[in-house]
Amino acid sequence: xxxxxxxxxxxxxxxxxxxxxxxxxxxxxxxxxxxxxxxxxxxxxxxxxxxxxxxxxxxxxxxxxxxxxxxxxxxxxxxxxxxxxxxxxxxxxxxxxxxxxxxxxxxxxxxxxxxxxxxxxxxxxxxxxxxxxxxxxxxxxxxxxxxxxxxxxxxxxxxxxxxxxxxxxxxxxxxxxxxxxxxxxxxxxxxxxxxxxxxxxxxxxxxxxxxxxxxxxxxxxxxxxxxxxxxxxxxxxxxxxxxxxxxxxxxxxxxxxxxxxxxxxx
Numbered sequence: 001x002x003x004x005x006x007x008x009x010x011x012x013x014x015x016x017x018x019x020x021x022x023x024x025x026x027x028x029x030x031x032x033x034x035x036x037x038x039x040x041x042x043x044x045x046x047x048x049x050x051x052x053x054x055x056x057x058x059x060x061x062x063x064x065x066x067x068x069x070x071x072x073x074x075x076x077x078x079x080x081x082x083x084x085x086x087x088x089x090x091x092x093x094x095x096x097x098x099x100x101x102x103x104x105x106x107x108x109x110x111x112x113x114x115x116x117x118x119x120x121x122x123x124x125x126x127x128x129x130x131x132x133x134x135x136x137x138x139x140x141x142x143x144x145x146x147x148x149x150x151x152x153x154x155x156x157x158x159x160x161x162x163x164x165x166x167x168x169x170x171x172x173x174x175x176x177x178x179x180x181x182x183x184x185x186x187x188x189x190x191x192x193x194x195x196x197x198x199x200x201x202x203x204x205x206x207x208x209x210x211x212x213x214x215x216x217x218x219x220x221x222x223x224x225x226x227x228x229x230x231x232x233x234x235x236x237x238x239x240x241x242x243x244x245x246x247x248x249x250x251x252x253x254x255x256x257x258x259x260x261x262x263x264x265x266x
Contacts, residue, residue, distance in 0.1 A: 019082060021046045021171050021203035022067065027076035029062050036062050038226040039076070044205055044219070049197050051217030052207040053250070059226040060207040061099070064173050067205070068096045081170055092120060095164030095172045099179075101156050102163075105149025109140055109159045112148055116163045134162040137192065154185045161189075165196075172196065174206045178213065190216045214246035222250055229253040 022044035029037040037059045044050050052060050065071035066078055069086015078085040081093055103112045113131040122130050135141050138158040143151060148159050157177060164172060174193075178186045190213075196202040197218075206217070214220055215234050222230040222237075230237055230253060234246050241249040 018046045020044055021081060022205065023077070023079040025077040027066070027074070027078045029059070029066060029071060030073045030075075031062070036226050037066070040228050042221060042228055042231045044203065044221075046203050047197055047201045048218040049193050049204045049206065049216070050219040050221060051214055052205055052221045052223065053211060053214055053246075054209065054223035054229075056209050058223045060209075060223060061175055063223075064096070064175050064205070064207060067173055068094055092167055093170045095166075095169035097157075097160050097164045097172075097174045097177055099175050101160040103148050103156070103159045105147065107148060108145050109135065109148055109151070109155075109162070110144040112159055113162055113166060117166050120167055122167060130166055134165040137165055137196075138162045139188065139192075154181050157181070158189075168200065168202075170202065172202055172204045172206075174204065176207050176209070178206075179208060179210060211245075211247035211250060220246070222253065224250075224254055224257065227257070229257065 020043035022042075024043075025041050027037065027040045028035060040063070052063070054060055062071060066074050067080055067085050069090070080087075080090055083090055104115075107115065110131060113134055114127060117127045117130055118124075132141075135144050138161050140155065140158055140162060143155060148156060151159065161174070161177060164174070172193075178189050181189070193204050193206065193216075197204055206213075208214075217234065219233055220230060220237060221228060229250070232240070237246060237249045238244065241252040243249040243252055
């Protein structure tokens with residue numbers, strides 16, 4: 001069902017590789033007088049799965065809201081698909097799934113998708129095809145006409161993911177989509193994420209506070225206390241920190257950061 005999406009003019013550079021899907025420079029968010037995202041500079045490569053990992057409260061969700069244009073009090077540069085984050089032309093190009101499913105329990109899965117397809121402006125003549133494709137991508141075809149409120153928690157989450165897939169977005173921003181799911185469903189969703197990247201050329205940014213999910217990603221952004229600790233592949237991170245796991249590498253970087261903070265304060 002997945003079709004490879006050709007790179008658009010905002011993704012290509014005539015003299016070099018594709019530009020990053022996300023570019024941040026000196027990006028910060030202040031909320032309630034407190035800096036919750038602190039001076040981030042990073043790129044998210046196009047067409048791969050990037051994990052945004054860190055403990056709860058480190059700023060992951062705030063950064064994701066900023067990426068889709070729903071976060072206030074931002075400073076610095078944050079560009080998405082070559083445009084300022086939140087720009088109107090990005091609405092049909094970026095899919096976003098929050099931690100709380102944002103679908104209606106009194107509608108069927110198909111009715112939810114048909115409603116959101118209309119909101120997205122998908123023409124009526126193409127709407128049924130887009131809905132069927134999204135249901136197939138998340139393996140919900142057999143439950144398409146079940147009330148969403150009667151589905152299991154994992155199936156409910158997949159309805160939200162299917163909504164985000166409508167219109168074949170170029171960037172998917174997924175806030176902890178697999179946390180709390182059973183191991184089989186987690187595996188199936190990660191397989192779907194990698195298929196979207198490899199077959200469609202979709203860029204995925206997926207947050208989690210579970211470090212064992214890091215090795216499922218091709219690139220990592222590691223955060224702590226609103227700051228970026230690393231932006232590299234799992235293999236490169238382990239090699240740089242001389243550790244055997246991403247969790248150990250993360251703890252190594254946290255210890256380094258604490259020593260640097262103590263030295264600066266002394």
